[in-house]
Amino acid sequence: MSKVGETTLILDLSALEHNYNYLRSQINPGTKFLGVVKAFAYGSDIVTIAKKLKQLGADYLAVAYVSEGVLLREAGIKTPILVLHPLASNFDDLIAYCLEPSIYSRNILNQFLEVAKAKQQSDYPVHIKFNTGLNRLGFSENDTDFIAEETKDNGSIKIVSCFSHLAASEDINERDFSLKQINSFKNLSNKLIDALGYAPMRHMLNTSGIINYPEAQFEMVRSGIGLYGYGNQAEVDAQLKPVATLKTIISQIHQIDANESVGYNRAFKSDGAIKSATLPIGHADGIGRQYGKGKGFVTINGKKAPILGNVCMDMIMVDVTGIDCQEGDEVIVFGPKKSAERFASSANTISYEILTAISQRVKREVINQ
Known part of the structure:
Protein backbone atom coordinates (compact mmCIF):
# COMPACT_ATOMS: atom_id res chain seq x y z
CA MET A 1 0.00 0.00 0.00
CA SER A 2 1.20 3.49 -0.78
CA LYS A 3 1.88 5.85 2.10
CA VAL A 4 -1.08 8.19 2.57
CA GLY A 5 -0.86 11.95 2.95
CA GLU A 6 -4.29 12.28 4.57
CA THR A 7 -6.91 10.19 6.29
CA THR A 8 -7.79 7.45 3.80
CA LEU A 9 -9.88 4.30 3.73
CA ILE A 10 -8.05 1.83 1.49
CA LEU A 11 -10.24 -0.84 -0.12
CA ASP A 12 -8.50 -4.01 -1.25
CA LEU A 13 -10.61 -5.73 -3.89
CA SER A 14 -8.36 -8.79 -3.87
CA ALA A 15 -9.49 -9.31 -0.26
CA LEU A 16 -13.11 -9.02 -1.35
CA GLU A 17 -12.50 -11.64 -4.04
CA HIS A 18 -10.84 -13.94 -1.51
CA ASN A 19 -13.79 -13.61 0.89
CA TYR A 20 -16.35 -14.17 -1.85
CA ASN A 21 -14.56 -17.31 -3.03
CA TYR A 22 -14.28 -18.63 0.52
CA LEU A 23 -17.98 -18.13 1.21
CA ARG A 24 -18.85 -19.66 -2.16
CA SER A 25 -16.78 -22.71 -1.22
CA GLN A 26 -19.05 -23.26 1.77
CA ILE A 27 -22.24 -23.68 -0.28
CA ASN A 28 -23.42 -26.01 -3.01
CA PRO A 29 -22.47 -25.06 -6.59
CA GLY A 30 -26.11 -24.55 -7.55
CA GLY A 229 -13.61 -9.78 6.06
CA TYR A 230 -15.39 -10.49 9.32
CA GLY A 231 -17.08 -13.72 10.36
CA ASN A 232 -18.30 -13.12 13.93
CA GLN A 233 -16.19 -16.12 15.03
CA ALA A 234 -12.41 -16.24 15.47
CA GLU A 235 -12.01 -19.39 13.38
CA VAL A 236 -13.98 -17.83 10.54
CA ASP A 237 -12.12 -14.51 10.79
CA ALA A 238 -8.92 -16.50 10.25
CA GLN A 239 -10.22 -17.59 6.83
CA LEU A 240 -11.19 -14.07 5.74
CA LYS A 241 -9.30 -10.90 4.81
CA PRO A 242 -10.43 -7.42 5.88
CA VAL A 243 -11.23 -5.34 2.82
CA ALA A 244 -10.85 -1.93 4.47
CA THR A 245 -7.77 -0.37 6.03
CA LEU A 246 -8.17 3.01 7.73
CA LYS A 247 -4.99 5.08 7.70
CA THR A 248 -4.10 8.59 8.73
CA ILE A 249 -0.94 10.57 9.56
CA ILE A 250 0.66 12.44 12.44
CA SER A 251 -0.08 16.16 12.08
CA GLN A 252 1.86 17.40 15.11
CA ILE A 253 3.83 16.06 18.08
CA HIS A 254 3.72 17.69 21.53
CA GLN A 255 5.79 17.26 24.65
CA ILE A 256 3.37 17.15 27.58
CA ASP A 257 4.70 17.94 31.04
CA ALA A 258 3.47 16.49 34.30
CA ASN A 259 0.10 17.88 35.42
CA GLU A 260 -0.71 19.20 31.93
CA SER A 261 -3.96 18.17 30.23
CA VAL A 262 -4.81 17.11 26.69
CA GLY A 263 -7.98 17.93 24.78
CA TYR A 264 -11.49 19.06 25.62
CA ASN A 265 -12.68 19.11 29.23
CA ARG A 266 -9.12 18.25 30.29
CA ALA A 267 -10.22 14.63 30.07
CA PHE A 268 -6.59 13.48 30.18
CA LYS A 269 -4.18 14.79 32.79
CA SER A 270 -0.60 13.62 32.72
CA ASP A 271 1.09 12.15 35.78
CA GLY A 272 4.48 12.69 34.19
CA ALA A 273 6.20 13.84 31.03
CA ILE A 274 4.82 12.18 27.91
CA LYS A 275 4.79 12.71 24.16
CA SER A 276 1.49 13.07 22.27
CA ALA A 277 0.65 13.03 18.58
CA THR A 278 -2.35 14.78 17.01
CA LEU A 279 -4.05 12.95 14.13
CA PRO A 280 -6.48 14.41 11.54
CA ILE A 281 -9.39 12.09 12.29
CA GLY A 282 -12.23 12.42 14.79
CA HIS A 283 -15.84 11.68 15.56
CA ALA A 284 -16.99 13.40 12.37
CA ASP A 285 -14.99 10.72 10.54
CA GLY A 286 -16.51 7.85 12.50
CA ILE A 287 -14.23 7.54 15.52
CA GLY A 288 -16.82 8.03 18.25
CA ARG A 289 -16.16 9.52 21.66
CA GLN A 290 -16.51 6.05 23.19
CA TYR A 291 -13.00 5.28 21.90
CA GLY A 292 -11.44 8.09 23.90
CA LYS A 293 -9.82 8.10 27.34
CA GLY A 294 -7.45 5.24 26.58
CA LYS A 295 -10.02 2.73 25.35
CA GLY A 296 -9.19 2.85 21.66
CA PHE A 297 -5.72 2.82 20.18
CA VAL A 298 -3.96 3.19 16.84
CA THR A 299 -0.74 1.66 15.55
CA ILE A 300 2.30 3.77 14.68
CA ASN A 301 5.44 2.10 13.36
CA GLY A 302 4.22 -1.19 14.76
CA LYS A 303 3.59 0.20 18.26
CA LYS A 304 0.34 0.70 20.15
CA ALA A 305 -0.63 4.34 20.75
CA PRO A 306 -3.68 4.78 23.05
CA ILE A 307 -6.13 7.64 22.47
CA LEU A 308 -5.68 10.43 25.02
CA GLY A 309 -8.67 12.23 26.49
CA ASN A 310 -11.82 12.95 24.50
CA VAL A 311 -12.12 12.37 20.77
CA CYS A 312 -12.60 15.72 19.00
CA MET A 313 -14.73 16.32 15.93
CA ASP A 314 -11.78 16.35 13.52
CA MET A 315 -8.84 15.15 15.60
CA ILE A 316 -7.64 12.65 18.14
CA MET A 317 -4.55 12.82 20.30
CA VAL A 318 -2.61 9.65 21.04
CA ASP A 319 0.18 8.71 23.42
CA VAL A 320 3.41 8.12 21.47
CA THR A 321 5.74 8.08 24.46
CA GLY A 322 8.52 5.63 23.65
CA ILE A 323 7.53 5.36 19.98
CA ASP A 324 10.09 6.44 17.40
CA CYS A 325 7.92 8.64 15.17
CA GLN A 326 7.74 12.06 13.59
CA GLU A 327 5.23 14.39 12.03
CA GLY A 328 3.95 12.99 8.73
CA ASP A 329 4.36 9.35 9.75
CA GLU A 330 1.67 6.88 8.80
CA VAL A 331 -0.91 5.72 11.38
CA ILE A 332 -3.06 2.58 11.15
CA VAL A 333 -6.47 2.78 12.82
CA PHE A 334 -7.57 -0.67 11.63
CA GLY A 335 -6.72 -3.09 8.86
CA PRO A 336 -5.49 -6.66 8.26
CA LYS A 337 -3.00 -6.72 11.17
CA LYS A 338 -5.30 -4.93 13.62
CA SER A 339 -8.86 -5.66 12.61
CA ALA A 340 -11.87 -3.39 12.89
CA GLU A 341 -13.31 -6.00 15.25
CA ARG A 342 -10.36 -5.59 17.58
CA PHE A 343 -10.59 -1.80 17.40
CA ALA A 344 -14.36 -1.90 18.04
CA SER A 345 -14.08 -4.31 20.94
CA SER A 346 -11.96 -1.79 22.84
CA ALA A 347 -15.14 0.28 23.22
CA ASN A 348 -17.41 -2.73 23.75
CA THR A 349 -18.97 -2.60 20.29
CA ILE A 350 -18.72 -4.59 17.03
CA SER A 351 -16.97 -4.33 13.67
CA TYR A 352 -20.24 -3.48 11.90
CA GLU A 353 -20.53 -0.23 13.83
CA ILE A 354 -17.03 1.14 13.24
CA LEU A 355 -17.01 0.08 9.58
CA THR A 356 -20.34 1.68 8.74
CA ALA A 357 -19.51 4.80 10.78
CA ILE A 358 -16.59 5.88 8.56
CA SER A 359 -17.67 9.22 7.15
CA GLN A 360 -18.10 9.82 3.45
CA ARG A 361 -15.68 12.73 3.78
CA VAL A 362 -12.87 10.24 4.32
CA LYS A 363 -11.02 9.66 1.05
CA ARG A 364 -11.44 6.18 -0.49
CA GLU A 365 -8.58 4.55 -2.36
CA VAL A 366 -9.17 1.30 -4.25
CA ILE A 367 -6.32 -1.16 -4.80
CA ASN A 368 -5.93 -4.54 -6.55
CA GLN A 369 -8.93 -3.95 -8.82
Missing part, protein backbone atom coordinates in the same frame (compact mmCIF):
# COMPACT_ATOMS: atom_id res chain seq x y z
CA THR A 31 -26.96 -22.30 -4.61
CA LYS A 32 -27.37 -18.65 -5.57
CA PHE A 33 -25.36 -15.95 -3.77
CA LEU A 34 -26.70 -12.58 -2.66
CA GLY A 35 -24.14 -9.93 -1.69
CA VAL A 36 -25.34 -7.34 0.83
CA VAL A 37 -24.08 -3.85 -0.03
CA LYS A 38 -26.31 -1.72 2.22
CA ALA A 39 -24.90 1.18 4.25
CA PHE A 40 -22.42 2.17 1.53
CA ALA A 41 -21.27 -1.46 1.36
CA TYR A 42 -20.61 -1.61 5.09
CA GLY A 43 -18.94 1.77 5.09
CA SER A 44 -16.66 1.19 2.12
CA ASP A 45 -17.88 2.21 -1.38
CA ILE A 46 -21.18 0.81 -2.58
CA VAL A 47 -20.61 1.21 -6.33
CA THR A 48 -17.05 -0.15 -6.29
CA ILE A 49 -18.05 -3.17 -4.19
CA ALA A 50 -21.22 -3.88 -6.19
CA LYS A 51 -19.35 -3.79 -9.49
CA LYS A 52 -16.74 -6.19 -8.15
CA LEU A 53 -19.41 -8.57 -6.82
CA LYS A 54 -21.11 -8.51 -10.19
CA GLN A 55 -17.77 -9.36 -11.85
CA LEU A 56 -17.25 -12.21 -9.38
CA GLY A 57 -20.62 -13.70 -10.21
CA ALA A 58 -23.01 -12.65 -7.43
CA ASP A 59 -26.58 -13.49 -8.43
CA TYR A 60 -28.25 -10.78 -6.37
CA LEU A 61 -27.37 -7.65 -4.43
CA ALA A 62 -29.23 -6.28 -1.41
CA VAL A 63 -29.61 -2.77 -0.03
CA ALA A 64 -31.60 -1.43 2.89
CA TYR A 65 -33.35 1.48 1.19
CA VAL A 66 -34.57 2.44 -2.25
CA SER A 67 -32.14 5.38 -2.51
CA GLU A 68 -29.21 2.95 -2.28
CA GLY A 69 -30.62 0.86 -5.10
CA VAL A 70 -31.17 3.96 -7.23
CA LEU A 71 -27.50 4.87 -6.76
CA LEU A 72 -26.45 1.45 -8.07
CA ARG A 73 -28.78 1.60 -11.06
CA GLU A 74 -27.51 5.07 -11.98
CA ALA A 75 -23.98 3.62 -11.85
CA GLY A 76 -25.01 1.12 -14.53
CA ILE A 77 -25.40 -1.96 -12.34
CA LYS A 78 -28.09 -4.26 -13.75
CA THR A 79 -27.82 -7.15 -11.29
CA PRO A 80 -31.14 -7.87 -9.50
CA ILE A 81 -31.35 -5.76 -6.34
CA LEU A 82 -33.43 -6.67 -3.30
CA VAL A 83 -34.51 -3.71 -1.15
CA LEU A 84 -34.72 -5.05 2.40
CA HIS A 85 -36.67 -2.20 3.98
CA PRO A 86 -38.65 -0.34 1.33
CA LEU A 87 -41.04 2.40 2.39
CA ALA A 88 -44.31 3.08 0.59
CA SER A 89 -43.27 6.67 -0.13
CA ASN A 90 -40.49 5.32 -2.37
CA PHE A 91 -42.48 2.77 -4.40
CA ASP A 92 -42.58 4.99 -7.51
CA ASP A 93 -38.78 5.18 -7.62
CA LEU A 94 -38.48 1.50 -6.75
CA ILE A 95 -40.46 0.51 -9.83
CA ALA A 96 -38.88 3.15 -12.05
CA TYR A 97 -35.42 1.70 -11.28
CA CYS A 98 -36.46 -1.96 -11.44
CA LEU A 99 -35.68 -2.68 -7.79
CA GLU A 100 -37.26 -5.62 -5.99
CA PRO A 101 -39.03 -4.97 -2.67
CA SER A 102 -39.10 -7.04 0.46
CA ILE A 103 -42.78 -7.25 1.35
CA TYR A 104 -42.98 -7.69 5.10
CA SER A 105 -46.51 -6.78 6.22
CA ARG A 106 -50.14 -6.72 5.08
CA ASN A 107 -50.01 -2.95 4.91
CA ILE A 108 -46.90 -2.88 2.69
CA LEU A 109 -48.32 -5.64 0.46
CA ASN A 110 -51.59 -3.76 -0.07
CA GLN A 111 -49.81 -0.49 -0.77
CA PHE A 112 -47.40 -2.06 -3.23
CA LEU A 113 -50.20 -3.89 -5.01
CA GLU A 114 -52.02 -0.59 -5.43
CA VAL A 115 -48.98 1.13 -6.93
CA ALA A 116 -48.11 -1.85 -9.17
CA LYS A 117 -51.65 -1.96 -10.55
CA ALA A 118 -51.70 1.80 -11.13
CA LYS A 119 -48.45 1.51 -13.07
CA GLN A 120 -49.81 -1.45 -15.04
CA GLN A 121 -47.06 -3.79 -13.93
CA SER A 122 -47.12 -7.46 -14.89
CA ASP A 123 -45.48 -10.09 -12.64
CA TYR A 124 -43.33 -7.47 -10.90
CA PRO A 125 -40.79 -9.39 -8.75
CA VAL A 126 -41.29 -9.18 -4.98
CA HIS A 127 -39.81 -11.01 -2.00
CA ILE A 128 -41.88 -12.12 1.00
CA LYS A 129 -40.23 -11.65 4.40
CA PHE A 130 -41.27 -13.98 7.24
CA ASN A 131 -40.60 -13.27 10.92
CA THR A 132 -39.37 -16.47 12.57
CA GLY A 133 -38.03 -15.01 15.79
CA LEU A 134 -35.93 -11.92 15.12
CA ASN A 135 -39.10 -9.84 15.67
CA ARG A 136 -37.94 -6.98 13.50
CA LEU A 137 -39.79 -7.16 10.17
CA GLY A 138 -41.86 -9.90 8.60
CA PHE A 139 -45.17 -11.68 8.17
CA SER A 140 -46.31 -14.15 10.80
CA GLU A 141 -47.30 -17.78 10.27
CA ASN A 142 -50.95 -16.71 10.19
CA ASP A 143 -50.41 -14.60 7.06
CA THR A 144 -49.57 -17.24 4.45
CA ASP A 145 -53.15 -17.71 3.23
CA PHE A 146 -53.61 -13.95 3.02
CA ILE A 147 -50.40 -13.57 0.99
CA ALA A 148 -51.44 -16.32 -1.42
CA GLU A 149 -54.96 -14.96 -1.83
CA GLU A 150 -53.74 -11.44 -2.55
CA THR A 151 -51.00 -12.41 -4.99
CA LYS A 152 -51.82 -15.73 -6.67
CA ASP A 153 -54.06 -14.46 -9.44
CA ASN A 154 -53.21 -10.80 -9.15
CA GLY A 155 -51.08 -10.48 -12.26
CA SER A 156 -49.36 -7.28 -11.16
CA ILE A 157 -46.74 -8.95 -8.98
CA LYS A 158 -44.90 -12.26 -8.79
CA ILE A 159 -43.29 -13.69 -5.66
CA VAL A 160 -39.74 -14.59 -6.66
CA SER A 161 -38.50 -15.45 -3.18
CA CYS A 162 -39.52 -15.85 0.42
CA PHE A 163 -36.97 -15.40 3.18
CA SER A 164 -36.29 -14.95 6.86
CA HIS A 165 -33.37 -13.93 9.07
CA LEU A 166 -31.58 -15.87 11.80
CA ALA A 167 -31.32 -13.97 15.07
CA ALA A 168 -28.19 -15.57 16.54
CA SER A 169 -26.52 -17.69 13.88
CA GLU A 170 -23.01 -17.05 15.28
CA ASP A 171 -23.91 -18.05 18.85
CA ILE A 172 -23.48 -21.77 19.54
CA ASN A 173 -25.40 -21.31 22.79
CA GLU A 174 -28.45 -20.34 20.75
CA ARG A 175 -28.27 -23.32 18.39
CA ASP A 176 -31.62 -24.70 19.52
CA PHE A 177 -33.26 -21.35 18.83
CA SER A 178 -31.65 -21.15 15.37
CA LEU A 179 -32.79 -24.67 14.51
CA LYS A 180 -36.28 -23.73 15.67
CA GLN A 181 -36.19 -20.72 13.34
CA ILE A 182 -35.04 -22.86 10.43
CA ASN A 183 -37.77 -25.41 11.03
CA SER A 184 -40.37 -22.64 11.30
CA PHE A 185 -39.21 -21.15 8.00
CA LYS A 186 -39.37 -24.55 6.30
CA ASN A 187 -42.97 -24.95 7.42
CA LEU A 188 -43.95 -21.41 6.45
CA SER A 189 -42.30 -21.56 3.03
CA ASN A 190 -43.79 -24.97 2.26
CA LYS A 191 -47.24 -23.71 3.23
CA LEU A 192 -46.82 -20.66 1.00
CA ILE A 193 -45.57 -22.76 -1.92
CA ASP A 194 -48.55 -25.10 -1.60
CA ALA A 195 -50.96 -22.16 -1.54
CA LEU A 196 -49.30 -20.41 -4.52
CA GLY A 197 -48.96 -23.47 -6.71
CA TYR A 198 -45.36 -22.55 -7.62
CA ALA A 199 -42.06 -22.45 -5.75
CA PRO A 200 -40.25 -19.13 -5.19
CA MET A 201 -36.59 -19.20 -4.13
CA ARG A 202 -35.99 -19.46 -0.40
CA HIS A 203 -33.14 -17.87 1.57
CA MET A 204 -32.40 -17.58 5.26
CA LEU A 205 -28.67 -17.81 5.91
CA ASN A 206 -26.46 -14.82 6.65
CA THR A 207 -22.66 -15.05 6.90
CA SER A 208 -22.60 -17.02 10.15
CA GLY A 209 -25.52 -19.11 8.96
CA ILE A 210 -23.56 -20.13 5.86
CA ILE A 211 -20.80 -21.47 8.11
CA ASN A 212 -22.89 -22.99 10.91
CA TYR A 213 -26.08 -24.17 9.20
CA PRO A 214 -25.17 -25.26 5.64
CA GLU A 215 -28.09 -27.69 5.62
CA ALA A 216 -30.42 -24.65 5.51
CA GLN A 217 -28.95 -22.93 2.46
CA PHE A 218 -32.10 -23.60 0.39
CA GLU A 219 -31.86 -21.95 -3.06
CA MET A 220 -29.89 -18.84 -2.06
CA VAL A 221 -27.75 -17.44 0.77
CA ARG A 222 -27.01 -13.87 1.80
CA SER A 223 -23.69 -12.52 2.98
CA GLY A 224 -22.83 -9.07 4.24
CA ILE A 225 -20.12 -8.77 6.89
CA GLY A 226 -18.28 -11.87 5.67
CA LEU A 227 -17.62 -10.27 2.30
CA TYR A 228 -15.84 -7.44 4.08
